[in-house]
Every structure is written in structure tokens, then in C-alpha cells.
Amino acid sequence: MSDDIQPIVMPKWGLAMEEGALTSWLVENGAAVEKGQEIAEIETSKLANVFESPVAGTVRRLVAKEGEVLPVGALLAVLAPASVPEADIDSFVASFVVEAPTDAEAAGAPVERKLGRGGRTLVFKAAGLQNEATPVVLIHGFGGDSDNWLFNIDELAKSRPVYAVDLPGHGKSSKTLATGDLGELAQAVVDLIDEVGAGKVHLVGHSLGGAVAFQILRDRPERVASIAGIAPVGLGDRVNADFVEGFIAAQKRKDVKAALQLLLSDPDLVSSQMIEGVLRFKRLEGAKEALRAIADRNLPSGRQTASFRDLVEQDRVPVMIVWGERDGILDPAAAQGLSSSVEVVRVEAAGHMPHLEAASTINSKLAGHFDDADRR
Amino acid sequence: MSKKSYREAIREAIASEMRRDPRVVIMGEDVSGGTGAAGEQDAWGGPLGVTKGLFPEFGPTRVLDTPITEGAFIGAAAGAAATGLRPVAELMFVDFMGVCFDQIFNQAAKFRYMFGGKAVTPLVIRTMYGAGFRAASQHSQCLYPLFTHIPGLKVALPSSPYEAKGLLIQAIRDDDPVIFFEHKVMYDDTGDVPDESYTIPFGEANITREGKDATIVAFGRMVNFANQAADELKRDGVSATVIDPRTTSPLDTETILDSVSETGRLVVVDEAHPRCSMAADIARLVAEEAFDDLKAPIKTVTAPHTPVPFAASLEDIYVPSPAKIREAVLAVAKGRS
Numbered sequence: 001m002s003d004d005i006q007p008i009v010m011p012k013w014g015l016a017m018e019e020g021a022l023t024s025w026l027v028e029n030g031a032a033v034e035k036g037q038e039i040a041e042i043e044t045s046k047l048a049n050v051f052e053s054p055v056a057g058t059v060r061r062l063v064a065k066e067g068e069v070l071p072v073g074a075l076l077a078v079l080a081p082a083s084v085p086e087a088d089i090d091s092f093v094a095s096f097v098v099e100a101p102t103d104a105e106a107a108g109a110p111v112e113r114k115l116g117r118g119g120r121t122l123v124f125k126a127a128g129l130q131n132e133a134t135p136v137v138l139i140h141g142f143g144g145d146s147d148n149w150l151f152n153i154d155e156l157a158k159s160r161p162v163y164a165v166d167l168p169g170h171g172k173s174s175k176t177l178a179t180g181d182l183g184e185l186a187q188a189v190v191d192l193i194d195e196v197g198a199g200k201v202h203l204v205g206h207s208l209g210g211a212v213a214f215q216i217l218r219d220r221p222e223r224v225a226s227i228a229g230i231a232p233v234g235l236g237d238r239v240n241a242d243f244v245e246g247f248i249a250a251q252k253r254k255d256v257k258a259a260l261q262l263l264l265s266d267p268d269l270v271s272s273q274m275i276e277g278v279l280r281f282k283r284l285e286g287a288k289e290a291l292r293a294i295a296d297r298n299l300p301s302g303r304q305t306a307s308f309r310d311l312v313e314q315d316r317v318p319v320m321i322v323w324g325e326r327d328g329i330l331d332p333a334a335a336q337g338l339s340s341s342v343e344v345v346r347v348e349a350a351g352h353m354p355h356l357e358a359a360s361t362i363n364s365k366l367a368g369h370f371d372d373a374d375r376r
Numbered sequence: 377m378s379k380k381s382y383r384e385a386i387r388e389a390i391a392s393e394m395r396r397d398p399r400v401v402i403m404g405e406d407v408s409g410g411t412g413a414a415g416e417q418d419a420w421g422g423p424l425g426v427t428k429g430l431f432p433e434f435g436p437t438r439v440l441d442t443p444i445t446e447g448a449f450i451g452a453a454a455g456a457a458a459t460g461l462r463p464v465a466e467l468m469f470v471d472f473m474g475v476c477f478d479q480i481f482n483q484a485a486k487f488r489y490m491f492g493g494k495a496v497t498p499l500v501i502r503t504m505y506g507a508g509f510r511a512a513s514q515h516s517q518c519l520y521p522l523f524t525h526i527p528g529l530k531v532a533l534p535s536s537p538y539e540a541k542g543l544l545i546q547a548i549r550d551d552d553p554v555i556f557f558e559h560k561v562m563y564d565d566t567g568d569v570p571d572e573s574y575t576i577p578f579g580e581a582n583i584t585r586e587g588k589d590a591t592i593v594a595f596g597r598m599v600n601f602a603n604q605a606a607d608e609l610k611r612d613g614v615s616a617t618v619i620d621p622r623t624t625s626p627l628d629t630e631t632i633l634d635s636v637s638e639t640g641r642l643v644v645v646d647e648a649h650p651r652c653s654m655a656a657d658i659a660r661l662v663a664e665e666a667f668d669d670l671k672a673p674i675k676t677v678t679a680p681h682t683p684v685p686f687a688a689s690l691e692d693i694y695v696p697s698p699a700k701i702r703e704a705v706l707a708v709a710k711g712r713s
Contacts, residue, residue: 283575
């Protein structure tokens with residue numbers, strides 16, 4: 001059997017996923033696919049998303065049928081060069097065995113950890129702790145939580161320790177804030193870095209989390225190995241107030257849905273489970289007040305209060321900026337005109353959440369960025 | 377956040393509200409778990425252990441064991457609510473509610489209306505319902521349609537531990553009488569429940585599955601059966617939306633009608649008897665408000681019009697099942713375009 005045959009299997013999106021439904025194929029037999037190309041739509045009981053090919057190659061067989069529900073790890077398709085005979089593809093499909101997740105994989109799965117400081121709790125996920133390389137800290141945006149990195153954390157944790165924080169006022173962390181300013185949010189992340197015993201870390205910040213990463217570079221540059229800002233706050237002047245205010249005010253499913261749809265280039269990706277997830281956060285005592293305080297400090301009346309353009313251009317550490325071209329929250333034009341030391345990556349088919357909408361592209365860009373920074 | 381049982385979620389809701397508000401008291405048969413008798417205090421904590429641990433923390437002035445006199449203590453709770461406390465009364469089995477209908481239907485439900493809006497009645501009555509417990513016909517009924525029928529009462533039917541905590545805290549903070557239905561076979565069900573307090577507003581349905589071929593509206597324990605059926609139906613190539621209204625009064629009619637306008641097909645799942653039930657009520661709503669959206673006749677999946685049987689084999693086929701829900705959905709979805 002040829003070694004050139006590559007299986008495409010049902011992905012595992014998050015700890016709870018056991019099976020998924022292949023809603024539709026986006027490629028045909030014989031198509032040449034790139035790594036990261038959208039090849040199928042997959043739906044779980046929690047979410048629906050496009051599945052990006054983990055490898056490049058030629059599609060030789062679409063094994064899974066549209067509408068079929070299959071366990072994680074089940075064979076979806078086979079990629080192989082045209083030179084591989086059909087008989088080899090047949091026997092590959094016939095002999096394919098779904099592998100149960102190994103203990104090592106289970107051991108590398110994200111675990112939840114807590115850290116107490118002055119009566120408040122900071123909750124974060126940790127993954128890939130068996131790795132030696134410089135750790136990565138993922139910082140979500142306004143109203144988000146560590147689950148925003150669902151499509152990134154496992155991939156990044158293959159080669160590095162990864163920590164995904166729930167910022168103060170968000171997710172499972174305490175909702176009480178001193179002021180909600182960037183200094184407070186940045187200090188919480190530094191507390192996490194201290195807690196896990198890391199010297200320097202690669203910071204990845206999305207949206208407001210990008211501004212938190214820049215703030216850490218300003219306050220504690222000795223702890224920062226590199227920064228990747230995904231549609232970060234702090235480079236432009238404006239923010240879509242309809243989103244910020246709509247997200248804070250929304251109490252009903254419909255209003256939450258309208259706010260979330262502003263985040264994505266494909267509004268159909270907003271599922272009932274995502275909406276209920278946001279409502280679950282917003283129902284928690286103190287959550288709404290925390291969002292209000294953070295918005296008033298950092299994103300009042302459609303404005304961004306912090307500017308980090310000068311800091312970013314000082315080239316103290318490698319900085320990469322990623323932006324979805326269809327971002328409806330923060331204008332991608334903010335990445336224009338930065339000094340050449342800053343690597344700017346534009347993602348055409350993504351809105352404000354490129355790490356969700358174009359996950360494998362972003363994952364490989366991030367991995368390359370971390371490796372380059374480590375060599376520098 | 378951690379995994380908690382339905383029982384723990386309910387206990388956590390009561391305890392956190394008692395800590396937050398000194399006006400919250402609980403009362404009922406055996407809620408303090410054996411006080412007044414010789415031997416250990418707090419040995420049990422309600423018939424199924426839901427209130428265990430509350431007596432040691434809050435003491436005899438806020439955890440009140442009552443005699444077996446439902447009419448008396450539900451009446452006392454209604455009066456206490458009207459005069460400044462926020463009582464959470466436990467009426468063990470909803471089947472016994474009949475002996476205090478006057479206190480609930482004629483008194484608690486009417487105070488706000490008959491006293492010109494000047495009186496509020498922040499009363500919660502917790503009660504167990506449902507079959508599947510081998511408890512025979514006098515301890516297994518689903519009487520929520522009776523209470524839904526009475527204006528002035530609110531009726532909550534939590535379908536999971538998360539729902540139980542958030543809906544009960546909302547019930548305790550609500551200024552109207554709330555009948556809070558706990559399904560007795562769900563106490564050991566577990567799920568993610570935040571440690572913090574949170575409220576789930578009444579009258580806002582949850583959508584637990586999303587599909588385009590049919591809408592399933594289900595209540596209480598039946599939400600879980602409907603979810604199982606929807607997951608099975610995916611293998612049949614049928615995608616169904618599942619709606620958990622959370623409260624039957626107030627009822628989120630908008631979410632139901634919006635969904636039926638998208639799917640054109642409706643199945644209602646109700647563990648109660650079929651006549652004058654939530655199944656009949658939702659079918660009436662959709663037939664009246666969304667007839668033109670329907671592509672197939674409405675189907676209901678309910679218990680039969682007969683008392684809950686004691687024979688285990690009969691009780692098992694008495695309760696609606698995921699298989700029956702699946703059959704009903706396949707029947708309405710047949711011939712879909």
C-alpha cells in the first residue's frame with residue numbers, strides 16, 4: 001500500500017465532541033485541495049462549522065456521505081496522488097480502523113485550572129504541558145472566554161504549553177473588577193504567567209485581548225517573547241458600538257444572535273448553542289456590570305481609548321497582526337501603514353473571528369510566528 | 377463550574393438565596409430532616425434529600441418542619457408571602473396538591489388582582505411530579521396543566537440541573553406565586569452548573585437542538601427525550617428543532633411560532649394526560665396562529681388518558697419515549713420537500 005495515501009478523519013472539536021454529522025462536501029472527487037482549504041461542513045450537537053483540510057493533496061475518495069453521522073476519527077475522505085491505483089484506495093478504505101484516542105492524547109487535553117488572588121478567582125485552561133518550548137498564552141476579546149480558542153488550542157498544544165485565560169469579568173473567572181482597565185486585565189495575565197512558572201511567553205490576543213497583550217508588553221516587557229494580535233484593539237480609533245452596546249444590552253436570544261452575527265463573515269455559523277452559551281455567561285451575577293465597566297474604560301461610545309501603534313512599531317519583540325478582511329467590529333485598515341517590522345496577515349474570508357473562521361490558516365501562521373520569534 | 381446533580385443544583389439555589397435574603401424561609405414535611413424527633417438532626421432533609429444541610433446552616437427559624445397538613449402549611453406560606461417573607465414551601469408530591477387548591481387557586485393566585493395590585497405574593501411551592509419512579513397512580517402525576525390554567529400563578533419545569541438552579545433562583549426572587557415542578561427521576565441527573573448565582577428569566581424558551589424539518593416542543597423531563605430523538609433522527613436524515621419552553625406560564629409563544637414558520641411541522645411532547653394538557657394548548661396555539669405555515673398535521677406524544685399504572689412493564693410503556701417521539705416526527709416529516 002502506498003505511503004502517499006492520506007486519510008481525512010472526523011475532527012474532534014472540543015472535549016465533549018464524540019461524533020459529528022457531515023452536512024455537505026465542499027469539494028469533489030479528483031479536486032486538488034490545499035492545506036487549510038474548506039472541504040466540508042460539519043455539525044455537532046453544539047456547533048456547525050466548515051472543516052478545513054489538515055493536509056494538501058488530491059481527493060481520491062469521498063467516503064462519508066452527506067448527512068451521515070460519524071464518530072470522531074472516522075474516515076471521511078482519502079487523499080492521494082493520481083498515480084496511486086484505485087485498488088490501493090479500495091483496500092485503504094476497507095482496512096481503515098478508527099483509532100480510539102490514546103492516553104497521551106487524553107493527557108494532553110486541556111485541563112481547567114484556577115488561581116486565587118485577593119479573594120478573586122482567575123480560571124484558565126492548560127494544554128500541551130508535556131512540551132518544552134516557550135509557552136503560549138491565549139487572551140480572548142470583549143465578552144469572550146477561553147472556549148473562543150476551541151479550534152486552536154489543541155493544534156498549538158502539539159508543540160508548546162498553551163494557556164487560555166478567562167479574563168477578569170469573563171467566563172468562569174470572578175466578575176468583580178477594580179476598574180476594568182487594561183492594567184488590571186494585563187496584571188491578571190501576568191499573575192497567570194507567574195503561577196505557571198513561565199519566564200517569557202508568546203502572547204496571542206484577540207480584539208480587546210490584543211490590547212491586553214500590548215499592555216503587558218508596555219508594563220512587563222521582560223515576560224514577552226512575541227505578540228500576535230488578532231484583530232486587536234489599540235491600533236485604530238473606532239469600534240462598532242452596535243456590537244459592544246448590543247452585546248451588553250442583549251437579554252433575549254434574538255438580540256444575542258444579532259450581536260453575534262456581527263462577529264462572523266457567515267452569519268449562519270451562529271448556532272443556538274453559541275447563543276445559549278453567551279446567555280449563560282450574561283446571566284451570571286455581576287457579568288453585565290463587569291462588561292459595562294470594561295466597555296466604559298476601554299471601548300466607550302464606539303471609540304478605542306488605548307493606542308499602542310508606537311509601542312508596536314518599536315520592534316521590541318516580534319509582532320504579527322492578523323485581520324479578517326470582512327471584520328465588522330474593528331476596521332482592518334488599522335493594520336495599514338505599520339512599520340515593516342510588523343508582519344501583517346490578512347484573511348480574506350473571515351470576519352472578526354479569523355481564529356474560528358479560518359482556524360488552520362491561523363494555527364499555522366501562529367506556529368511559524370512563534371518559531372521565528374524563538375530563533376530571533 | 378462543575379458537574380452537579382439536579383438535587384444539588386436545587387439545594388444550591390435555595391441555600392444561596394437564603395444567605396442573600398433573610399426573608400427567604402423554607403417549610404414543608406420533613407424538610408429539616410428529622411428534627412423534633414429523638415436522635416440525629418438533619419438525618420435526611422426532605423423525602424429525597426434535597427434540603428439536607430440547610431437546617432444546620434439556617435436553624436429552626438428558617439427551616440420549618442411542618443405536620444402532614446398540606447392545607448395548613450401552604451395557606452400559612454401564602455399568608456407569610458403576603459406579609460413580607462419569601463417562603464419556599466415543599467409540597468412533596470404534586471398529587472397531594474388537591475387538598476390545598478383553595479389556598480393556591482383562590483388565595484395566593486388572586487391577591488395581586490383582588491387587592492388592586494397592592495399585594496405581592498412571593499411564594500414558591502416546590503413539588504415533585506412525573507412517572508417512572510414505581511410510585512403508582514397517586515404519586516406519579518404531571519399536574520402542571522392544572523396550575524398553568526390559573527391566571528396569577530407562574531409554572532416552571534426545569535429540564536436539567538443548569539435550568540433547575542437558574543429557574544429556582546428566579547422563582548424565589550419573583551414577586552408572584554410560582555409552582556416549581558421537579559421531576560422525581562431526574563434528581564441524580566448531572567450537568568454543568570456554575571458555582572455563582574444566576575437567574576433564567578421566565579417566559580424565554582431555550583432551543584436545545586436546531587433543525588429545519590420539524591419543531592419538537594417538549595416539557596421538563598421530555599426535553600431530554602426529545603433531544604435524544606432529534607439526535608437519532610439525524611441518522612434518518614431528518615433534522616429537528618427542539619424547544620424547551622422552560623415555563624408553561626408565562627409561555628414563550630414567539631419562539632414556538634417562529635420555529636414552526638421555518639419548519640412547517642410540529643410535534644408536542646407532554647408527559648401529562650392528553651386532554652386539556654400542554655400538548656393540547658400548544659397544538660391550539662399553532663393551529664390558530666400559524667395554520668398557514670403548517671405543511672403537515674400537528675402530532676402530540678403524551679401519556680394515555682388513564683392513571684399511571686403500578687405494574688412496571690405498563691408504567692414503562694405509559695411514559696412517552698424517545699422512540700415514540702422519533703416515530704411522530706417521521707410521520708409528520710414524511711413526504712417533505
